[in-house]
Amino acid sequence: MRGTVLPIARDTSIKPFSGALFFDIDGTLLDHDWAEERAAELFFGKHRDILKAQTASEFYNQWRDASSQYMEQFLRGSITFAEQRTRRCREVIGRTVSDREAEAIFGDYLEAYEANWRMFEDVSDVLNNLAGRGAQMGVISNGSAEQQTSKLRRMGLIQYFDPIVISESVGVSKPDRSIFETAAGRMGRNAGDCIHVGDSLEGDVAGALAAGMRAIWVNRSGKQLENERKIAAPQAKDLNAVLPILDSMG
Ligand SMILES: [Mg+2]
Numbered sequence: 001m002r003g004t005v006l007p008i009a010r011d012t013s014i015k016p017f018s019g020a021l022f023f024d025i026d027g028t029l030l031d032h033d034w035a036e037e038r039a040a041e042l043f044f045g046k047h048r049d050i051l052k053a054q055t056a057s058e059f060y061n062q063w064r065d066a067s068s069q070y071m072e073q074f075l076r077g078s079i080t081f082a083e084q085r086t087r088r089c090r091e092v093i094g095r096t097v098s099d100r101e102a103e104a105i106f107g108d109y110l111e112a113y114e115a116n117w118r119m120f121e122d123v124s125d126v127l128n129n130l131a132g133r134g135a136q137m138g139v140i141s142n143g144s145a146e147q148q149t150s151k152l153r154r155m156g157l158i159q160y161f162d163p164i165v166i167s168e169s170v171g172v173s174k175p176d177r178s179i180f181e182t183a184a185g186r187m188g189r190n191a192g193d194c195i196h197v198g199d200s201l202e203g204d205v206a207g208a209l210a211a212g213m214r215a216i217w218v219n220r221s222g223k224q225l226e227n228e229r230k231i232a233a234p235q236a237k238d239l240n241a242v243l244p245i246l247d248s249m250g
Contacts, residue, residue, distance in 0.1 A: 017134055020135075020138075020187055020193050021194070021195050023139050023161070024197065028218050029152075030117060031119070040063050042109075043108055043109045046108055047105060070084035070091075071084060075142055089103075124156075136187060136189075138162060138164065139166075140180060148164075165186065184211070195216060196213050196214070197215070197218060197239075198215070198217070201231060208233075209232055209233065217234070217236065219237060
């Protein structure tokens with residue numbers, strides 16, 4: 001038998017990666033929209049007699065609007081995390097409710113929301129790959145420190161990240177450049193050595209770039225940029241697509 005030279009399979013998964021990476025949580029690692037939609041559906045079914053909306057989809061739209069409105073106020077520091085919950089409830093309920101009642105009603109939503117936390121299916125493999133190659137990884141996320149940390153714990157991802165930087169603890173939220181600078185500092189890196197990976201053009205990409213980090217935009221839903229807007233960051237359709245981009249960024 002004649003000897004054949006077999007091609008040597010190049011295993012890129014063991015190529016060292018010395019970079020410093022930060023990840024956003026919602027919409028990047030965790031499928032927040034899915035959990036929110038399931039929870040809203042359940043919530044509508046249970047409380048439809050007191051809600052303003054007539055249909056589940058009408059309720060979902062109202063709930064999303066209320067959610068982003070009051071979350072923004074919480075992130076700006078003008079209301080507490082508990083207050084944004086009761087205000088969200090009041091916004092969608094068609095009669096007067098006390099704080100206590102609003103909290104109890106919100107509890108039903110929260111239970112369903114948490115029960116539906118799940119990571120996108122590519123997350124585990126990609127983080128394993130990067131950790132195996134020596135990447136230093138952290139999280140930069142907007143929200144409540146307790147809730148965001150428990151998302152990472154419940155998805156079984158918390159061990160990959162250090163530091164975990166949450167806006168509530170830092171006192172500023174993305175896109176403020178100082179949360180990115182704080183995160184880089186906690187990792188013992190210069191912002192210029194870090195790459196931030198996230199799904200929000202405003203919060204993640206613009207914020208990271210303003211702080212001097214590089215950024216990768218994770219565009220899982222295939223959003224089109226308006227007016228052929230150019231962004232100074234590469235775009236990945238999912239987390240798998242982030243890997244070759246990272247290799248090309250060096
Ligand atoms: Mg996000």
